[in-house]
Amino acid sequence: MTGPAAMAVVIPAHNEQVLLGAALAAVSRAARHPALAATQVLVVVAADACTDATQSLARQAGALIAPLDSRNPGRARAAGAALALRTLDLDPSAVWIASTDADSEVPPRWLAHQRACAEKGWDAVVGTVRPQGWNPALTDVIRRHMREYEEAGRHPERPDVHPHVHGANLGVRADAYLRCGGYPALATSEDHALVAALKASGHRVLRTRRFPVLTSARLTARARGGYGDHLGQLAEPVRQPD
Numbered sequence: 001m002t003g004p005a006a007m008a009v010v011i012p013a014h015n016e017q018v019l020l021g022a023a024l025a026a027v028s029r030a031a032r033h034p035a036l037a038a039t040q041v042l043v044v045v046a047a048d049a050c051t052d053a054t055q056s057l058a059r060q061a062g063a064l065i066a067p068l069d070s071r072n073p074g075r076a077r078a079a080g081a082a083l084a085l086r087t088l089d090l091d092p093s094a095v096w097i098a099s100t101d102a103d104s105e106v107p108p109r110w111l112a113h114q115r116a117c118a119e120k121g122w123d124a125v126v127g128t129v130r131p132q133g134w135n136p137a138l139t140d141v142i143r144r145h146m147r148e149y150e151e152a153g154r155h156p157e158r159p160d161v162h163p164h165v166h167g168a169n170l171g172v173r174a175d176a177y178l179r180c181g182g183y184p185a186l187a188t189s190e191d192h193a194l195v196a197a198l199k200a201s202g203h204r205v206l207r208t209r210r211f212p213v214l215t216s217a218r219l220t221a222r223a224r225g226g227y228g229d230h231l232g233q234l235a236e237p238v239r240q241p242d
Contacts, residue, residue: 074190
């Protein structure tokens with residue numbers, strides 16, 4: 001199967017001037033992988049109700065801006081994907097939409113891996129994350145969480161399979177994305193809803209532990225009910241000022 005002619009990386013952001021630079025630098029490194037030499041890569045930052053320098057930082061890094069005022073991750077991801085598709089103006093079957101977060105850093109082979117999966121006929125790729133940058137007082141809590149996270153759903157004959165879904169490490173072919181209705185306007189779990197819709201409609205969804213994305217272990221999460229909130233709940237007994 002032919003790989004995508006273009007890949008769009010969509011990053012929702014709400015007042016992320018502190019961490020966005022590292023996220024965009026990591027995406028830029030991934031976009032320069034030799035396997036993507038003939039692939040157009042477009043980066044879109046969905047700046048949701050930002051009152052800091054998020055938008056200017058994104059522009060300086062060469063990203064397109066999808067501005068909105070919703071404080072809603074589902075709407076932000078959807079707005080970013082819509083702008084990417086309008087800008088690329090290609091048949092959706094030739095576009096791959098990759099998703100990460102403004103507080104996360106993708107590995108150098110992240111986009112190349114997703115492109116290779118698309119070439120093999122997968123409609124979506126669902127990856128994992130690893131926390132970084134936690135308060136030293138939380139080391140034991142984070143390490144215990146990481147052990148439990150890695151063991152969840154592990155199968156001795158299929159070690160790559162996992163039960164997790166993260167908007168910070170997700171990719172989908174645009175035509176499959178559109179057929180499923182895209183990201184729903186949810187304040188949380190919009191990524192879970194999209195993956196569930198893909199599975200329910202019979203699309204091929206690959207769950208893989210390869211190329212996890214590093215994501216901030218900060219306890220002041222931007223999206224309620226997401227990964228950051230989960231870490232905050234685990235750390236509550238020993239939580240220190242963030």
